[in-house]
Amino acid sequence: MKKGLLVFILFMCILAAVPQFLRDPFQCHLLIMIMMYATMSIGWNVIGGYAGQVSFGNAAFFGVGAYTTAVLLVNYNVNPWLGMLAGCVLSVGLAVIVGYPCFRLRGHYFAIATIAVGEIMVVIFTNWDYVGAAVGIYMPILEESFVNFEFHSSKIPYYYIILGMLLFAIAVCYAVEESRLGYYLRAIKDDPDGARSLGIDIQKYKMIAFSISAVLTSICGTFYGQYVLYIHPSSTMDLMMSIHLCIIALIGGIGKLFGPVVGAFVFIPLMELTRVYLGSEGQGIDMIIYSLLVILIAIWRPQGLWALFSRGSK
Amino acid sequence: MSADILVVDNVTKRFGGLTANANISFSMKEGQIIGLIGPNGAGKSTLFNCISCFYNADGGRIVFQGQEITFKDPESICRMGIGRTFQIVRIFKDMNVLENIMIGAFLRNPRRKDAQARSEEVAGIFRFTDKLYLKATSLTISEQKRLEVARVFATEPKIMLLDEMMAGLNIHEIKESVELVLRLREMGITLVLVEHVMEGIMPIANRVVVLDYGEKIAEGTPDEVINNEKVIGAYFGQKYAKRRENKTRIQ
Amino acid sequence: MEGVFTQTLVSGILIGFVYALIAVGLTMIFGMMDIVNFAHGEYLMVAMYFAYWFFVLFGMDPLYSLPWVTVLLFLLGVVTYYVFIRPIINAPMLSQIFVTFGILILLRGVAQYLWNADYRMIPQTLTSGNVSIFGVYVGVSQLVAAAGAVICNGLIFWFLKSTKMGIAMEAVAEDKEAARLMGINSDRMFALAWGIGIASVGVAGGLLSSFYYVFPEVGSNFCLMAFVVVALGGFGSVPGAFIAGIIVGLVEVLSGYLIAPSLKFMFVLFLYLGVVFIRPQGFMGRK
Numbered sequence A: 001m002k003k004g005l006l007v008f009i010l011f012m013c014i015l016a017a018v019p020q021f022l023r024d025p026f027q028c029h030l031l032i033m034i035m036m037y038a039t040m041s042i043g044w045n046v047i048g049g050y051a052g053q054v055s056f057g058n059a060a061f062f063g064v065g066a067y068t069t070a071v072l073l074v075n076y077n078v079n080p081w082l083g084m085l086a087g088c089v090l091s092v093g094l095a096v097i098v099g100y101p102c103f104r105l106r107g108h109y110f111a112i113a114t115i116a117v118g119e120i121m122v123v124i125f126t127n128w129d130y131v132g133a134a135v136g137i138y139m140p141i142l143e144e145s146f147v148n149f150e151f152h153s154s155k156i157p158y159y160y161i162i163l164g165m166l167l168f169a170i171a172v173c174y175a176v177e178e179s180r181l182g183y184y185l186r187a188i189k190d191d192p193d194g195a196r197s198l199g200i201d202i203q204k205y206k207m208i209a210f211s212i213s214a215v216l217t218s219i220c221g222t223f224y225g226q227y228v229l230y231i232h233p234s235s236t237m238d239l240m241m242s243i244h245l246c247i248i249a250l251i252g253g254i255g256k257l258f259g260p261v262v263g264a265f266v267f268i269p270l271m272e273l274t275r276v277y278l279g280s281e282g283q284g285i286d287m288i289i290y291s292l293l294v295i296l297i298a299i300w301r302p303q304g305l306w307a308l309f310s311r312g313s314k
Numbered sequence B: 001m002s003a004d005i006l007v008v009d010n011v012t013k014r015f016g017g018l019t020a021n022a023n024i025s026f027s028m029k030e031g032q033i034i035g036l037i038g039p040n041g042a043g044k045s046t047l048f049n050c051i052s053c054f055y056n057a058d059g060g061r062i063v064f065q066g067q068e069i070t071f072k073d074p075e076s077i078c079r080m081g082i083g084r085t086f087q088i089v090r091i092f093k094d095m096n097v098l099e100n101i102m103i104g105a106f107l108r109n110p111r112r113k114d115a116q117a118r119s120e121e122v123a124g125i126f127r128f129t130d131k132l133y134l135k136a137t138s139l140t141i142s143e144q145k146r147l148e149v150a151r152v153f154a155t156e157p158k159i160m161l162l163d164e165m166m167a168g169l170n171i172h173e174i175k176e177s178v179e180l181v182l183r184l185r186e187m188g189i190t191l192v193l194v195e196h197v198m199e200g201i202m203p204i205a206n207r208v209v210v211l212d213y214g215e216k217i218a219e220g221t222p223d224e225v226i227n228n229e230k231v232i233g234a235y236f237g238q239k240y241a242k243r244r245e246n247k248t249r250i251q
Numbered sequence C: 001m002e003g004v005f006t007q008t009l010v011s012g013i014l015i016g017f018v019y020a021l022i023a024v025g026l027t028m029i030f031g032m033m034d035i036v037n038f039a040h041g042e043y044l045m046v047a048m049y050f051a052y053w054f055f056v057l058f059g060m061d062p063l064y065s066l067p068w069v070t071v072l073l074f075l076l077g078v079v080t081y082y083v084f085i086r087p088i089i090n091a092p093m094l095s096q097i098f099v100t101f102g103i104l105i106l107l108r109g110v111a112q113y114l115w116n117a118d119y120r121m122i123p124q125t126l127t128s129g130n131v132s133i134f135g136v137y138v139g140v141s142q143l144v145a146a147a148g149a150v151i152c153n154g155l156i157f158w159f160l161k162s163t164k165m166g167i168a169m170e171a172v173a174e175d176k177e178a179a180r181l182m183g184i185n186s187d188r189m190f191a192l193a194w195g196i197g198i199a200s201v202g203v204a205g206g207l208l209s210s211f212y213y214v215f216p217e218v219g220s221n222f223c224l225m226a227f228v229v230v231a232l233g234g235f236g237s238v239p240g241a242f243i244a245g246i247i248v249g250l251v252e253v254l255s256g257y258l259i260a261p262s263l264k265f266m267f268v269l270f271l272y273l274g275v276v277f278i279r280p281q282g283f284m285g286r287k
Helices: A002-021 A025-050 A059-076 A080-102 A107-126 A156-178 A180-190 A192-197 A202-228 A239-252 A259-278 A285-300 A306-310 B044-051 B074-080 B097-105 B112-125 B141-153 B171-186 B222-226 B229-236 B238-250 C002-033 C040-058 C062-088 C093-115 C140-162 C164-174 C176-181 C186-208 C218-233 C238-258 C261-278
Strands: B004-015 B018-029 B033-037 B059-064 B082-084 B159-163 B190-194 B207-212 B215-220 C130-133 C136-139
Touching: A002 A025, A002 A156, A025 A156, A025 A180, A025 A202, A025 A239, A025 A259, A059 A080, A059 A107, A059 A202, A059 A239, A080 A107, A080 A202, A107 A239, A107 C093, A107 C218, A107 C261, A156 A180, A156 A202, A180 A192, A180 A202, A180 B097, A180 B112, A192 A202, A192 B074, A239 A259, A239 A285, A239 C093, A259 A285, A285 C062, A285 C093, B004 B044, B004 B190, B018 B044, B018 B059, B018 B190, B018 B207, B018 B215, B033 B044, B044 B082, B044 B159, B044 B190, B074 B082, B082 B141, B097 B112, B097 B141, B112 B141, B141 B159, B141 B171, B171 B190, B207 B222, B207 B229, B215 B222, B215 B229, B229 B238, C002 C040, C002 C136, C002 C140, C002 C164, C002 C186, C002 C218, C002 C238, C040 C062, C040 C093, C040 C186, C040 C218, C062 C093, C062 C186, C130 C140, C136 C140, C140 C164, C140 C186, C140 C238, C164 C176, C164 C186, C176 C186, C218 C238, C218 C261, C238 C261
Parallel strands: B033 B190, B033 B207, B082 B159, B159 B190
Antiparallel strands: B004 B018, B004 B059, B207 B215, C130 C136
16 A cells, blocks of 8 residues: 555656646647546546446536536626536436436446436437537636636646546545445445345445546536537537546456546547547547457456556555 | 344235245244244245345234334344345455455444454454455355354344354354354344254254244244154154154054 | 328337337347347448448349348357357456447447448438328338338247247246256357347348438447337347337337427437336336
């Protein structure tokens, strides 16, 4: 554990120092995307990896976070940081409403139900004029400041904000892992009836995990809205995004704290770089590569790539 | 002082057309060891499932320490103080011995440090101190059964329902199990054991309840039950029971 | 308006037969080995592309290329089983879900790479045009597709109930160990199930290619429809899938007609949620 802590601190220091050496804004963008997906994937890992409830609908929380902030900002001039809080509240609400009936479903039924809920949200938002329907919402261009959560001259402030969010996610996940909640989630994943026989209210703990998942994903949605300054249904609630979150956690290591971080560092560059360097000829190559990676890992190394690093420790 | 800690009152459980438990009634006092025996399919595990609320009874009541628990859920039952093990041993496969016990200990010790300390204590009682970090699946079956009991014990139950704890064990392991059960009673726990291993349960039970085809056919001390004609008939068939009775009468 | 309503009903039933055919493979595979093939819709997409290329390269009408497409998809199903599925037959559910999801993305990636994202359509086929039946106008291709779907469903049902191999398959689905004790090689039965299941999706794809756009994402909507059908009819039940297919088809077109076309997909999904909350085993499911 001591060694792991050292590596972690070193890693965070490197991440914090990197922006000083970046010359190309694209590199900065890439790292921002990596950290954002790592944060969301840590969120997915809490419900999908630890508790074993595979959700293919987590992008819905991203969308709720993004849209809540955007609507409050555009229509009511509410500060985006407050909007972020509001987004979290609504996302947790969604988690509870969806989780309450869905967690009674077993395995495959639950996974498909999350797909259904996610797709229903897309249909609703694509047809709802109040949130801009298919066109979406443009953020007003405000004076560059931390309070306004907008920066125009450089991406670096965004970098540090998302780094902060990643640290927050790691801290939350660590706290979960070391607490009763974490142990109970692992028990629920391992043997739900056995867990119940030991006094564990499995519905309640699944809901708590799902709510944590919702918050970590929602804050990224708010971040994304303020970063790109434009949101619409297919950029914030797409099924593919939900699937990517799962894949990142799987590749890196399901149920392991740093799994999603490793996964994001593998997956996002793969996606972004193939898109940039291979262009339209290479369309689909990134999908081929990471799908094969997913299949290989699922068949032979279900513990993920993290297992290569950790060798028996956590 | 001798109020009944658990009362099973006319409990009936049906599955479609099959009546697994029919009007079963018995009660027990604190600190007793009750044996629940009967041929396979008699409804013993079903009764356990009703008491621990994995099933809800279709008729009758179950009363624990004066409170009716017939329609509660398994997690509430455990919190109230009734713990159980399962016929096919259940342990958390992806955890080690210590973590398994901790899951139980967390019920009364929400903070991790406390739960861990308590679990190490419990592990000591159950002779797991040198095996704390072994993966649970690497234990032998008899050790796994002991682990299952240990983690239930960590929830600080007042009653423990042990389902075929001694099945598949050799003579030495049975003796260890019996000692364990007696030690649990010494610590104030009331025990109900479903058993087929007669040499394990008969020497230690205060009273024995016998089920057959879903009904209670006998209840009494081990000696009374062993010589009960209906019980012999249930296990060995009516013909043998009759022959035995005739032989006794002639003598 | 009565004419339009009847038209809508008819088109719902017709497409429902096709949904049933797509769902049959899904339900067979699940019934036999408890695996949900999340990639099911992608095989439909592959079949549609095959039909398209048979047309473009060899000038074959989709009806003529249908047998070829079916055979190719059968082989694809068997290969999928041996390469991807057999290793994870006994793996935890998480692994199984991710492998079939991986296949989904793999197939879509290959399609995007080989054939890019353009929407394609076979311009003129034997079955183009409309026909009027009792005053209702129906596209000939839709009619043929529905008829083909019904025939194929019937064949599969007959196969499972009346042929030795089919009954063997049902035995394996019911109790793998008992079937083994009777000398049935469950491995080969699984491969056969995959072959037939994917081949049936192939037939559906071939039939749809006469009148539906072909593009890499075409599989996803049909796949979700198939899930709803399987849930409604009962995971593992072939006749259930048939009835449920018609119902889903009707729900889709009626909600589009009565409420709003852009929302019809949503209502089908609500149907799914309704079914799994109220009666998870569907009409005739056993699990």
